Amino acid sequence: MTAVFAALADPTRRRIVERLTRHGETPVTALAEPFHVSLPAISRHLRVLERARLIQRKRDGRVHRIRARRDGLQDAQKWMAQCAAIWDSNFDALDELLKTQQRKEKRR
Amino acid sequence: MKSEVKIEGNRLQVTRVFDAPRHLVFGAWKDPVLLRQWWGCKDTTKVECEMDFRVGGSLSYKMNITGAGEFSYTGQYDEIVEPEKIACHWGFGAATMRVSVEFIEQGGRTKLILTQEGFPDQSMCQFVSQGTDEAFDKLDRLLVCQEA
Numbered sequence: 001m002t003a004v005f006a007a008l009a010d011p012t013r014r015r016i017v018e019r020l021t022r023h024g025e026t027p028v029t030a031l032a033e034p035f036h037v038s039l040p041a042i043s044r045h046l047r048v049l050e051r052a053r054l055i056q057r058k059r060d061g062r063v064h065r066i067r068a069r070r071d072g073l074q075d076a077q078k079w080m081a082q083c084a085a086i087w088d089s090n091f092d093a094l095d096e097l098l099k100t101q102q103r104k105e106k107r108r
Numbered sequence: 109m110k111s112e113v114k115i116e117g118n119r120l121q122v123t124r125v126f127d128a129p130r131h132l133v134f135g136a137w138k139d140p141v142l143l144r145q146w147w148g149c150k151d152t153t154k155v156e157c158e159m160d161f162r163v164g165g166s167l168s169y170k171m172n173i174t175g176a177g178e179f180s181y182t183g184q185y186d187e188i189v190e191p192e193k194i195a196c197h198w199g200f201g202a203a204t205m206r207v208s209v210e211f212i213e214q215g216g217r218t219k220l221i222l223t224q225e226g227f228p229d230q231s232m233c234q235f236v237s238q239g240t241d242e243a244f245d246k247l248d249r250l251l252v253c254q255e256a
Binding site: 094 | 110
């Protein structure tokens, strides 16, 4: 999972994944266009994403088609959701504390 | 789940509205005596924290989680704008978590927006998955909320 987060730490790679999730399978050349980066640079990003199992490459002759891997993101999202649950639980306790403080302030 | 949760790539945003004025909500993050009272999950029995609440100041937490043992992490405050914003980061094993908290006034109530950017390693994942029942219960509820 460390590889997943390292891969997603880069904003360009994050946008690549978002784009693939929205538009489905896309040829590498079309993928490079909106990001204003060279084809070799996109290839490097794609290799990182591939290693993190966030994308899948299909070779169709000379055309490489890329698609997002749903399962790759699942573990990371589960982890994030657990963090969210912990914050929510902390905030429940904070809510209680604030209520107590306000009751005390009113009594004064 | 009373908080609103948004997950985008490696970025987590948790938003919650507290029925209390902003100075009180901010104060609960500033004062270690208060922070100790709400920090940590339900199974946390002992929270110790030391904090030097100023930009560049250090913060350290130590807590005991029933059935999981003792955990500690240390970090630093990167930005403090009282009573609007706190940004800090902390290390946990080889991982670094960056957290920023914004406090927005809403007619006597306070909207808190917490943004966490995390790069977990194995130890961090283990830590978060401790006390699993509670976390998974909440996760289930969270997912149901998101679907609805």
